[in-house]
Amino acid sequence: MKRRSFLASTTAVFGATLFSGAAPRIASAQTQPVSGGTLIWGHSETTQNLDMHQTGTASTGRVLQNVHNSIVTVDQDLNVIPMLAESFEQSDDGLTYTFRLRPGVKFHDGSEMTSADVKYSFERCANPDTGAVNFEVFNAVESIDTPDPLTVVVTLNQINAPFLSRLAENGAGVIMPEGSGDVQGETPIGAGPFRFVRREFGNEVELERFDDYWDGPAYLERVIAREIPEPTVRLTGLRTGELHMINDIPADRIGEIEDAGELQVVKWFPLNWDFVNLNHTFEPFQDARVRRAFDMIIDKEVLLEGALWGQGAVTASPSYPTSASFNADLVQRPQDIDGARALLEEAGYPPGSLDIVFKATTNYPYHIESAQILVEWFRMAGVNLTIEQLTWADWLSQCWVDRDFQMTMMNFFTLWEPDFLYYSLFNTVGAFNYRSISDPEIDALTEEARITVDPAERAEIYKAVQQRLFDEAHDIMLWFRNGSIGAQPSVGGLDTIVHPNGSNLNFHKVWLNA
Template sequence: MKRRQFLKSTSALLGGTLLSSVALPALAQAEPVKGGTLIWGHSETTQNLDMHQTGTASTGRVLQNVHDSIVTVDKDLNVIPNLAESYEISDDGTVYTFKLRDDVMFHNGKKMTSEDVKYSFERCKDPATGAVNFEVFNNVTGIETPDDTTVVVTLDKVNAPFIFRLAENGAGVVMPAGSGDEQGNTPIGCGPFKFVRREFGNEVELERFDDYWDGPAYLDKVIAREITEPTVRLTGLRTGELHMINDIPADRITEIEAEEGLQVVSWFPLNWDFVNFNHDFEPFKDPKVREAFDYMIDKEALLEGALWGQGKVTASPSYPTSASYNHDLKQRPQDIEKAKALLAEAGYGPGELSVVFKATTNYPYHIEAAQIMLEWFRMAGVDATIEQLTWSDWLSQVWVDKDFQISMMNFFTLWEPDFLYYSMWNTEGAFNYRKISHPKVDELTAKARVTTDPQARAEVYKEVQKIVHDETLDVLLWFRNGTIGAQPAVQGLDTIVHPNGSNLNFHKVWLQN
């Protein structure tokens, strides 16, 4: 199979972020100038700063500016060279040869070589590292470095999404050889900004890296202030304390768009949200109970109540423009009586089932959504309570310890179908914190990896979606819009949103004097 055929077959599955609107003041666009510190009101808090280990989009959104990956994607999510100036795939799809750029410098002053790529890939593959993308390298049997600018990766069998997974700034990120122990607290990369400091739960400071291979950034510094409270974030923008914020409060977007002197960038989608069941919790082992909870939820009403309609309901988590999106699936309508009947069939009469809904204050709209859903649960005869957790506590209890009954989460950047379906629903998936183990899903997600025909592969993922829906492994809710608000002085906002719809790249952003 030729490289061009391989790329054609896989890229046909994907679609890019849909930019819905850019409301910018009519300012004269001068040439970019260097200098200045941009203060960004970041809507979430960062966690572990090790790009291999972190599973949170909030941290990745910052580290996107510190690290670069061996390949990346263009605006249409086609894979293009990055730290590798070129790459070739063997006819049988099992050997990947990367020719590296010879002008890439790390923030510690070391020049990047093939040794660093080998180290980074082997570190991600090693189970002891605890990398969230370890399974990307499951089929890798050898990594050779014939010279300083050549890396040859050999797989034991075809893995159709392999090159796309390397385009993520997790699996494909290149770190200096031997730097693993430092990455969690002092990340070292070769991106446009170098890490300076972090005050946990408060702010992260990045500084321009003048030796960046793709040309230095315009900004001297970016300071990401972690402000999870939406109204505080918005007030900071309006008073000028903040240059820009992400996640404008959903109920204020129309107001801010009409406000003279502020810029608004909106796009769709930013992420998707779903309700999670712990499949080890006895009641949720029964698909009838899970289905009953699905019938309790009015998805359109929830979208309006928690997000002020800033999104679109969906029965599939696939990118809206992806060929793998299963348009045949329809969300279950709210039917409280049907929910009661299903619970009765499962052996739970009124008041006989109790659940605790764990939601994180890191996403205030999750708290609002949980409060709305609890009223519906109670209408169906379920004794339901809510437990509000900080982001760190949610990650510890729900993500790591899997100590929960029912919860809610959103996921970003899962634009690649393998990353989405294998990570989320395969028994061994890195993001399968719900303890889902479904043999047919495991079989299908493994089958997709060796299916190179684009339409056939898309059909496999449609089968996975149907199982997730029909057996209510989770309850898909909606895609959420993304928004940025900014002061007039912030320029280059048309370059800031990564094609995956989640990450923010400050390389070409500048401040007008």
């Protein structure tokens, strides 16, 4: 059902490659890079804690991607390649990793990177007192040795097959100056192409070109990220020239902007995946029949049209669709209101007996629209669903940190690495397991995957994890969402801006024509 038909028929109130379609619609007036200028970016989200070890939000990571570099990174095919390390090697037994660092790498405070900084950064991330969201990456680390200023040797006490790929994300692999942890949350210091200047919380972040960047200075003199979660306001700023660039063009306006031909449009699939979360400490959701019933209430295709104007594709799995571990055999449960009512009654919840509060954040307007659509379907299934709208900061405080919610919705970016995805989100002790899921079978599988060296065997384990998640309906998977950027014709280098993970934006090779 197309969105127009859906809107007309419902009583609800509404307020394959990783990187495809990336060619801008308009050629820049000048094809050669130009140095100088300040790019004003309309950022669709609000930054939070600026400590790259502690932050769990892609909104903040998207900015800090330009401030920090990791010891290793990935290429367009998501293969791990050197970054701040000039080279790396793994021992035959898989227990020792040796990193040879690039000489002459400068931090924004003027100090030169050495092995002591790497040791400090890894140990800080691993330390429980730090509160790092990627602490478990270092669980198997036995020792970190620095035989000379440009060599780091990490020894594990057991095989951790995804160790290198987990370091390829800034969260775990970012290298900070030794002793800088206390200031990272407010004034981050890294070795990236841009230096942090200031932040007005909830308004904007200013970055300045770092001329001593090891990979050559950026073209832009400055980037100002203006935080504008409201899609229409963001688009208006672009069209009036107040903004040079925005991410997340409003889904209902992408076709119009492309047809007008006045702005550059970059699109890719996928940007992220969305799912409905059920708090497993809430008694009804401790029963798999209730969780499956809630899954059956939702028509994912219609919800995609209604909330996202079809800008994505439904999925029963959160794995990247190009990943070897993607379980293509999973198919979404079709909407079955009568079946859901029967399953709820079997679980002891007859019509009218369940009152559920759905907490949705205004940081993602399409989450609010999704929740509003769900109200009517849940009413039809005999469930009283009410919506509580939260700011992004309140959502993070209540749902993420305090786990004070019954039902919510969230999207995740940059989780291309399956250990990062499945261990962090679904293992009982995973740092991103804010739903309090505790499934011994998933725990065992995600631990087994970590010590399984053969990639094909490891992929099969993750497929089994996906099957278990689906069977138990621990969360309700919805869709992959498309990514989009709109820009003035004066912006060059847009073909370089999207990180291979589909989420982060890198301004190193972006420029402004006069």
